[in-house]
Amino acid sequence: MPENRDPYQQSGEVISRWVKDRQHLLRNEAEDYLRNEVLAYASRQEKYWHRDYTSIESFARSVEPNRQRWREAVGLFEGDGTALNATLEPWYEDEKFTAWWVGVGLLGDLKGRGILALPKRCREPVPLVIAQHGIGSSPER
Incomplete structure (x- = not known):
């Protein structure tokens, strides 16, 4: 030292x-x-x-x-007029599904992010599953 x-x-x-x-x-x-x-x-x-x-x-x-x-x-988070500005970025694709990173504006510079994965073989509407990961993890795990 x-x-x-x-x-x-x-x-x-x-x-x-x-x-x-x-x-x-x-x-x-x-x-x-x-x-x-x-x-x-x-x-x-x-x-x-x-x-x-x-x-x-x-x-x-x-x-x-x-x-x-x-x-x-x-506190109660009221909307502040932040535009949704949804974005989709390709993330992964194989023969079964395609996945994108989704981003949306929340409050000011705070953004919500997630992964949207859609099966390729389904022609009918399918249920949407939303899962929140825990601390120290991430959506891709």
């Missing part, structure tokens, strides 16, 4: 590395914390979720307290 750790005596390259190291550490710690929260979900689920599947209306009523808690915790 160098004797002189005074940041005012370090080169820009060293300072940049320190900043990147700290940002990387913070990102990893935040991901680890959130991953552990997700893994410990079962005990919280029993306390907070009492879903009623008898009808769509009953279900909506049964989850409303959690929706309210969510709004109180993170």
Whole structure:
């Protein structure tokens, strides 16, 4: 370890590395914390979720307290006029399906991204399956 750790005596390259190291550490710690929260979900689920599947209306009523808690915790995201600007970029194709990266504008510079994969042999409408991956993963896994 160098004797002189005074940041005012370090080169820009060293300072940049320190900043990147700290940002990387913070990102990893935040991901680890959130991953552990997700893994410990079962005990919280029993306390907070009492879903009623008898009808769509009953279900909506049964989850409303959690929706309210969510709004109180993170706020209600209102549209800000950001254009959808949907994009499709080819990603993968084989004899069974074709897949594209899909992008849409959400709020300001925030974008939603996903993969749209369509079977080649189906001529009738097919169900759309939407899956959300977990922390540390990605749609292509």
